[in-house]
Amino acid sequence: MKMKIVADSSANLLSLPDIDFGVVPLHIIVGENDYIDDDKIDLTAMQENLSSYKGKTSTSSPSPHEWENAFGDADVVFCITITSSLSGTYNSAVIAKDIYEHNHTGRKVYVLDSLSTGPEIALFIEKIAELIKAGFAPDDIYKTLLEYKDKTHLYFSLASLNNFAKNGRISPVIAAGIGLLGVRVVGKASDEGTLLPLDKCRGEKRALKKLIDHLKECGYTDGKIIIAHNNNEAGALELKKLIENTFGIFNGTIQKTRALCSYYAEPGSLLIGFEAS
Ligand code: X90
CATH class of the missing domain: 3.40.50.10440 (Dihydroxyacetone kinase; domain 1)
Structure with a gap:
């Protein structure tokens, strides 16, 4: 079989x-360009195009x-x-x-x-x-x-919610008030599968500390962890180190986001999936 x-x-x-x-x-659509999120995509070119493009962008x-x-x-x-x-x-x-x-x-x-x-x-x-x-x-x-x-979770530290807001994937009420430069939104995937912001953190250090707090609240001990980052390897490695220091182990891997996650989890963002009890 x-x-x-x-x-x-x-x-x-x-x-x-x-x-x-x-x-x-x-697919990630930037003006005339339809980027297909497969192994042939030029992620650097897409990200450059995204950051300079002034018109509407979207995904499908x-x-x-x-x-x-x-x-x-x-x-x-x-x-x-x-x-x-x-x-x-x-x-x-x-x-x-x-x-x-x-x-x-x-x-x-x-x-x-x-x-x-x-x-x-x-x-x-x-x-x-x-x-x-x-x-x-x-x-x-x-x-x-x-x-x-039932035992796994997704938490994140997002550098911006602009693309979520522009594409109507979070409420305007939530989007307003966030989006200040240097403020990271720490939150999680809710039980309903929506984006749930939990903390606004000034600077990455505070965001990482919050992520560790959330791991503790979830009863995390030594389960498997996957960190994905968008152009933030330093942040991912720092988080890995904090996890090792706090829980005595980093039972996991670090990955780079591909195109779809890179569009919504904008450069500097981290996503963390883990097994808790
Ligand atoms: O159909 C489409 O066009 C794709 C829409 C995808 C929207 C969500 C992408 C999320 C990417 C961002 C951070 C984590 C949020 C977690 C919420 C479940 C990753």
Whole structure:
């Protein structure tokens, strides 16, 4: 039985070792340019264009057809999407699932709405890969994944909320009052899969301290952690060090954001996905 994991590009992953893995790109639109968030994109050029462009910019979700192509010829697909509260990506995956299962009797697609993005999705993907390699049956993998999802979290320190506000993905009330230069918004993905700001921090040091406080509140001890950063390796390494000092271990990895997360988590931002109890 051929099993495959398929995620959208918000997971910031391009490949997985020893596992059949596919990525469906979202799009970043800057004037005339449609940037496809795949392995061929020039991220530096996109970011430069974004920072100098004065007109409207936006993003768009993949079509059902793009999902269907990524399912390939797998008998079982585990499909993980960015939160349905902020993107049409999940809806389009569900449509693709229906078409795929209808056209290929006996094949099965599990679609999981992550209610999150970035490094928390990456944790889900790594968990599924682990379970596939351990030889578990598809239904058991999906069940274990749903339990796992209750233990993981996504927190962030964002350098700006401009692109969220401009694209109507946070309320104007929340957007106002934030957006001061040098102020970082620390917050989390809510249970409903929306952006929940928790603290306004002047300077990165304070933001990192807040993130550590939130890890403690969540009952974090030594679970797996993935940090994703947009052009802020120094911040990611500093956070890693604080985690080591506070919890005695950094059980994790550091990644760079790909295009979709780089658009919303603007340069200087950090995302952190972790397992708590
Ligand atoms: O369909 C589309 O055009 C894509 C819209 C995506 C909007 C959300 C992107 C989030 C990227 C930013 C920080 C974390 C926020 C967490 C909220 C769940 C990462």
